[in-house]
Amino acid sequence: MKALALFSGGLDSALAIKVIKDQGIEVIALNFVSHFFGGKNEKAENMAKQLGVQLEYVNFSSIHTDILKNPVHGRGKNMNPCIDCHALMFKTAGDLMEKFGASFIISGEVLGQRPMSQNYQALEKVKALSPGLEDLIVRPLSAKLLPESKPERLGWVDRSQLLDIQGRSRKVQMELMETYGLVDYPTPGGGCLLTDPGYSKRLKILEQDGLLEDENSNLFHLLKIGRFFRFEKGKYLIVGREE
Numbered sequence: 140m141k142a143l144a145l146f147s148g149g150l151d152s153a154l155a156i157k158v159i160k161d162q163g164i165e166v167i168a169l170n171f172v173s174h175f176f177g178g179k180n181e182k183a184e185n186m187a188k189q190l191g192v193q194l195e196y197v198n199f200s201s202i203h204t205d206i207l208k209n210p211v212h213g214r215g216k217n218m219n220p221c222i223d224c225h226a227l228m229f230k231t232a233g234d235l236m237e238k239f240g241a242s243f244i245i246s247g248e249v250l251g252q253r254p255m256s257q258n259y260q261a262l263e264k265v266k267a268l269s270p271g272l273e274d275l276i277v278r279p280l281s282a283k284l285l286p287e288s289k290p291e292r293l294g295w296v297d298r299s300q301l302l303d304i305q306g307r308s309r310k311v312q313m314e315l316m317e318t319y320g321l322v323d324y325p326t327p328g329g330g331c332l333l334t335d336p337g338y339s340k341r342l343k344i345l346e347q348d349g350l351l352e353d354e355n356s357n358l359f360h361l362l363k364i365g366r367f368f369r370f371e372k373g374k375y376l377i378v379g380r381e382e
């Protein structure tokens with residue numbers, strides 16, 4: 140039995156992999172790469188090594204920019220289109236299942252961790268937005284609080300060994316990681332760059348100027364590294380903060 144994992148390299152997705160892997164299930168960790176998160180990084184690689192799983196980078200930047208532009212389910216507080224973004228990750232992972240010979244998908248989502256995108260309805264909505272996969276998504280950290288999935292029903296995964304974590308605190312996850320001896324993970328944060336108010340404000344200006352397109356992705360990257368001044372549509376000054 141093999142599973143694909145949505146893997147940011149952080150605490151929750153690492154723990155989700157550990158819980159499944161401890162059942163003797165092979166896991167392949169997918170790190171999604173967009174203009175705003177993911178990509179080759181030492182932390183994710185170290186964690187994958189500690190977990191003993193294969194790490195694959197999946198670049199979906201272009202299609203991610205499309206959902207950023209038109210998020211059917213709206214955005215969070217900033218530019219983050221979390222519900223559509225998660226659904227896109229599941230869909231993309233679903234498209235890769237055959238290639239990797241995987242039977243189901245896991246993620247480190249935790250019930251109630253984010254008020255907008257990880258409440259019960261949002262988690263169910265993300266599943267419903269992943270046609271054909273609804274029943275093949277397992278969320279090991281909160282599984283006992285969620286409806287049973289096909290892998291649990293058919294005994295591919297032992298539901299009794301899954302967890303019932305909920306809420307915003309990361310205390311339980313951190314304690315479990317310590318028990319497992321997995322200590323070197325990034326400090327749990329609030330999400331990707333699109334959840335950052337300052338960055339979102341600058342990106343919003345590009346959106347208002349009609350430039351939120353994949354072909355302008357060099358601008359998305361420049362906004363990360365310099366001070367940003369707008370003169371008029373399409374005319375900007377970006378000043379490096381460092382040398």
Ligand code: SF4
Pocket residue numbers: 176219220221222224225329330331332333334
């Ligand atoms: S925080 Fe960023 S990466 Fe995570 S679901 Fe939201 S938009 Fe996607």
